[in-house]
Amino acid sequence: MTQVVVFGNEKGGASKTTSAWHFAIACCYRGLRVATIDLDYRQRSFSRWHENRTKWCQSKGVFRPMPGLRNWDGSDATNIHLREMRDIGGLTQGIEELAAGYDLIIIDCPGADTQGAQFAHATADLLVTAMAPSMMESDLLAKFDQDTRSYSGPSVYAMRVQTARRTQKECDIAIMRWLVMLNRYHPSADPEKLDAVAHLDVLGKRLSFTRVTGIAERTIYRDLFSTGRTALDIEAKTDSAKGQTIARSRAEINRMVDALLANLKQLETAP
Numbered sequence: 001m002t003q004v005v006v007f008g009n010e011k012g013g014a015s016k017t018t019s020a021w022h023f024a025i026a027c028c029y030r031g032l033r034v035a036t037i038d039l040d041y042r043q044r045s046f047s048r049w050h051e052n053r054t055k056w057c058q059s060k061g062v063f064r065p066m067p068g069l070r071n072w073d074g075s076d077a078t079n080i081h082l083r084e085m086r087d088i089g090g091l092t093q094g095i096e097e098l099a100a101g102y103d104l105i106i107i108d109c110p111g112a113d114t115q116g117a118q119f120a121h122a123t124a125d126l127l128v129t130a131m132a133p134s135m136m137e138s139d140l141l142a143k144f145d146q147d148t149r150s151y152s153g154p155s156v157y158a159m160r161v162q163t164a165r166r167t168q169k170e171c172d173i174a175i176m177r178w179l180v181m182l183n184r185y186h187p188s189a190d191p192e193k194l195d196a197v198a199h200l201d202v203l204g205k206r207l208s209f210t211r212v213t214g215i216a217e218r219t220i221y222r223d224l225f226s227t228g229r230t231a232l233d234i235e236a237k238t239d240s241a242k243g244q245t246i247a248r249s250r251a252e253i254n255r256m257v258d259a260l261l262a263n264l265k266q267l268e269t270a271p
């Protein structure tokens with residue numbers, strides 16, 4: 001059965017697109033049939049990763065696994081209501097058509113609270129919210145009071161997820177699983193020992209999400225954008241500093257993918 005994985009968060013720059021791209025490529029390497037949808041029509045960064053990879057493969061005359069990318073026209077309408085209606089129409093049709101030929105549909109959402117993003121959240125089997133270890137980012141889930149050391153909430157983004165889950169319940173479809181993925185921690189830090197982890201573990205119980213570890217802050221995650229590659233595309237020669245960075249990045253990506261796929265139990269991945 002096709003599974004929908006949505007990368008969403010209301011914060012821009014939270015590494016949604018970077019995580020979604022690395023997850024998509026890693027799943028292709030694992031033999032899954034992967035389709036992707038770029039819902040950030042304004043920035044189109046996910047589509048640019050795709051375009052850059054296609055061009056790089058063509059110019060080098062090499063093959064690298066590639067997810068399908070579904071886009072549709074009409075999103076440039078100047079009337080915002082018309083644009084949002086077209087987006088929902090495109091998304092509904094896109095998911096329906098893709099479901100026939102793919103194991104996974106990965107949707108990269110914009111940081112803004114658009115109708116399209118709301119709709120995408122309500123279609124998710126798995127929602128992945130990437131964030132840095134920062135109280136300012138977890139503030140979008142629930143507010144922390146330093147004096148009483150307690151939380152009030154939920155905050156805006158957690159409310160959006162609750163609304164999406166309510167919609168799923170009302171429509172009698174399976175309720176999504178929600179993972180909050182800690183990214184962009186210092187590469188030399190033990191991510192399990194960060195203060196942010198303790199906060200997220202408390203919040204996870206209240207808001208029904210599971211905290212997982214994602215990718216560290218490394219230049220490799222942005223430097224490979226112009227060729228659309230990931231560390232998985234590059235052989236790691238561990239006798240050089242560069243090779244060691246590639247190897248560490250590969251390990252982080254694989255750990256992230258294992259954590260996400262473990263929440264999509266129906267999928268059988270190639271060994």
Ligand SMILES: Nc1ncnc2c1ncn2[C@@H]1O[C@H](COP(=O)(O)OP(=O)(O)O)[C@@H](O)[C@H]1O
Nearest residue numbers: 012013014015016017018215216217218221222
């Ligand atoms: N793990 C990371 N290490 C280093 N830079 C990162 C990492 N994740 C994202 N970035 C960079 O941070 C910026 C925002 O990331 P992006 O994935 O576009 O976030 P979002 O989609 O949430 O807006 C981009 O410049 C991207 O290259």
Ligand SMILES: [Mg+2]
Nearest residue numbers: 016017040045
């Ligand atoms: Mg983005």
